[in-house]
Amino acid sequence: MNRLLFLLCLVATLGAQQKRPKIALVFEGGAALGFAHVGVLDWLEANRIPIDMVAGASMGGLIGGLYSAGYTPAEIRKIANEADWAALLGGETKFRELSFRRKEDRLAFPNRIELGVSKGGLQLPAGFNEGHEIGLMLSRLTLGYPSLKSFDEMPTPFRCVSVDLVSGKNKVWNSGLLNEALRSTMSIPAMFSPVRKGGGIYVDGGLLDNLPVDVARQMGADIVIAVHLSKGPVDPKTISSLFEVMSRSVSVVMGASEMRTISQADVVLVADLAKYSITDYAKNAEIVEVGKQAAEGKANLLRRFAMEEKEYEDFQRVRSSRIRKIPMDAPKFISVLGADSHTAESVRERLVALVDQKVSPAKFEAELTKIVGLGRFASLGYQQSIKDGQSGLEVTATPKPGGPVFLTPGVEFNGVDATDTRFAIGGRITWIDFWGFRSELRSDVWFGSRFGASSELYKPFRPNSRFFIAPRVYVESNPFDLYLSGDPVSSYRLRQQGAAMDTGITINRFSELRLGYQFNWYKANQRMGPPIPQLTTLGFRRDALVLRYAYEGQDEAIVARRGLRIRARSEYYPAYGSSLVELNTVFALPVSKQNSLIAGFAGGSLVGPLSSSLLTFTLGGPQRLGAYGINEILARNYAIGTFGILHEVKSQPSLLGSKVFLTGFVQGARTYDLFRDLRYPVNATGSIVLRTLFGPLFLGGSIGDRGHRKWFFGVGRLF
Numbered sequence: 001m002n003r004l005l006f007l008l009c010l011v012a013t014l015g016a017q018q019k020r021p022k023i024a025l026v027f028e029g030g031a032a033l034g035f036a037h038v039g040v041l042d043w044l045e046a047n048r049i050p051i052d053m054v055a056g057a058s059m060g061g062l063i064g065g066l067y068s069a070g071y072t073p074a075e076i077r078k079i080a081n082e083a084d085w086a087a088l089l090g091g092e093t094k095f096r097e098l099s100f101r102r103k104e105d106r107l108a109f110p111n112r113i114e115l116g117v118s119k120g121g122l123q124l125p126a127g128f129n130e131g132h133e134i135g136l137m138l139s140r141l142t143l144g145y146p147s148l149k150s151f152d153e154m155p156t157p158f159r160c161v162s163v164d165l166v167s168g169k170n171k172v173w174n175s176g177l178l179n180e181a182l183r184s185t186m187s188i189p190a191m192f193s194p195v196r197k198g199g200g201i202y203v204d205g206g207l208l209d210n211l212p213v214d215v216a217r218q219m220g221a222d223i224v225i226a227v228h229l230s231k232g233p234v235d236p237k238t239i240s241s242l243f244e245v246m247s248r249s250v251s252v253v254m255g256a257s258e259m260r261t262i263s264q265a266d267v268v269l270v271a272d273l274a275k276y277s278i279t280d281y282a283k284n285a286e287i288v289e290v291g292k293q294a295a296e297g298k299a300n301l302l303r304r305f306a307m308e309e310k311e312y313e314d315f316q317r318v319r320s321s322r323i324r325k326i327p328m329d330a331p332k333f334i335s336v337l338g339a340d341s342h343t344a345e346s347v348r349e350r351l352v353a354l355v356d357q358k359v360s361p362a363k364f365e366a367e368l369t370k371i372v373g374l375g376r377f378a379s380l381g382y383q384q385s386i387k388d389g390q391s392g393l394e395v396t397a398t399p400k401p402g403g404p405v406f407l408t409p410g411v412e413f414n415g416v417d418a419t420d421t422r423f424a425i426g427g428r429i430t431w432i433d434f435w436g437f438r439s440e441l442r443s444d445v446w447f448g449s450r451f452g453a454s455s456e457l458y459k460p461f462r463p464n465s466r467f468f469i470a471p472r473v474y475v476e477s478n479p480f481d482l483y484l485s486g487d488p489v490s491s492y493r494l495r496q497q498g499a500a501m502d503t504g505i506t507i508n509r510f511s512e513l514r515l516g517y518q519f520n521w522y523k524a525n526q527r528m529g530p531p532i533p534q535l536t537t538l539g540f541r542r543d544a545l546v547l548r549y550a551y552e553g554q555d556e557a558i559v560a561r562r563g564l565r566i567r568a569r570s571e572y573y574p575a576y577g578s579s580l581v582e583l584n585t586v587f588a589l590p591v592s593k594q595n596s597l598i599a600g601f602a603g604g605s606l607v608g609p610l611s612s613s614l615l616t617f618t619l620g621g622p623q624r625l626g627a628y629g630i631n632e633i634l635a636r637n638y639a640i641g642t643f644g645i646l647h648e649v650k651s652q653p654s655l656l657g658s659k660v661f662l663t664g665f666v667q668g669a670r671t672y673d674l675f676r677d678l679r680y681p682v683n684a685t686g687s688i689v690l691r692t693l694f695g696p697l698f699l700g701g702s703i704g705d706r707g708h709r710k711w712f713f714g715v716g717r718l719f
Contacts, residue, residue, distance in 0.1 A: 039291025116402010
């Protein structure tokens, strides 16, 4: 009551002195709950209440920064509705945007764990989300604001706060690049990589000052209106998992800072958000309405600050005159910062070519994402730069930590045969720019039920050329089970080693064509079971001229909702006068928000004499007649048709990228096997697949003809 009386007296006194009090709006952090701030802004503008300055932290800093830059509440609401929050929060470069070689990486090692390799050892990334997608959004929305001497130059003076992990103190952003300030204030530790600038490392400002009323006071505010996002009482039953404990721990720390500053505000608007969670980005429209209700709850007090209609129009007109428009003309220059001179020049050449074509901003950003998809940068952002009176673009590259050598680990549990679960651990080591821009040395190692090593040097003819050469060497050893009448009877170990030289063209980020010659040596050793007359211990050489084509147009590496995948190969064996052709295709077509139809065809044929009975086409396993064991059908030629449906279980946007899928499909085949039997196997498969940051987990079962049936589980690749 005393504070209210003081506030009314202050308003009366200032009114008597013909001076209007300077009003500051302070926004609290709270992830998706922060959309309530948009509702508060909407209500204040509708009631002609002037906002002279804004301060905020985390999501409050983002909303406040956009408003201060000149966006209306309606425009901010539209941004929230149209944003792809799953992509912004997940941080994963979309599979379709990856370069072809990075697509190959994701197919071979279907997880998002990548470690830098340096003299100091292995280096983890600084966050699950490197911030590329959200950085592009901020770059786009703040393009009209190059580096500012003071954020007081903005239509509404603005401040946001971060925490400097080096000094352990608050950092108040009051000048510089607006997109950099907004990116830093919402960098949740461990989830988003921090912003590095000078000697500082900046993360979410909500950790120490989630409701920065003190900052608004320092800006010279007479009246401070603070917006508090009330989450209601905590249910102990909801704090059970590791991430829930971490989230609640951070909330406790942030809540303590709020209590220290909230008492300094003159008016506190409480948005009751107990029924919403911090991940409810899809419910942004509902949360906006809660913000309006919070302001309406203090309507009698707030309307005391309202202006007359003509006076408010003049106030808004002055504010609008300070808005810096996004430049419409093509940039006069492009510079690239954060990369070595050769890489920077190669990137600049690609971007200048786009600018010369006068492409749209969306296509320019898509090109930046494609460059990130090459694998050398964690993120690319851009901002307007003024040099010699001319407007250009300054592109800032953030290299991946620990590069240029990276390790992607892999783990596989193969439970296709429940009585013989197999395990392997391995990794892919990629040395980016090993021999110039876009070249790389890529090596794989595996230990366990399958083991081996391979290494390939990929070298484009020129830095931005699509043509390349790719010599490689390899050695590998895999189990090879043989069946009779549906039962495993013998186990072999098939060892392969060789070298090859390929040349080819990367047609685009979706497809590649290769022609090469391979020198291959094989040795098969029987380990268990009786010998089979047609299949004896073998050691031989089989060189081949190989033509391969691959098209990877699906939207995901493992569980695709949309797109086409093609794998085709043709091999000719001069020593035997025989040849091989094979084609594999899969097509996914979404028919609703959560369902897709799946169709596929696979077929192959061997022409001429066999060099070995073990080198036929092998069928069996979850995606190639799952009711049969792996290698149960050895075919000289075959054809398989697949048709099914994939259902994506509804889920919230996740920083860890977890999704759950249910799939069911039927298959019919024609096979002409090693024993010259013509068969027409059929099969039905159902499974559940959990896609996580650490790779896919799957469980399912198949039933087929002739009494064949199997259930299977696994971790790692599905094929």
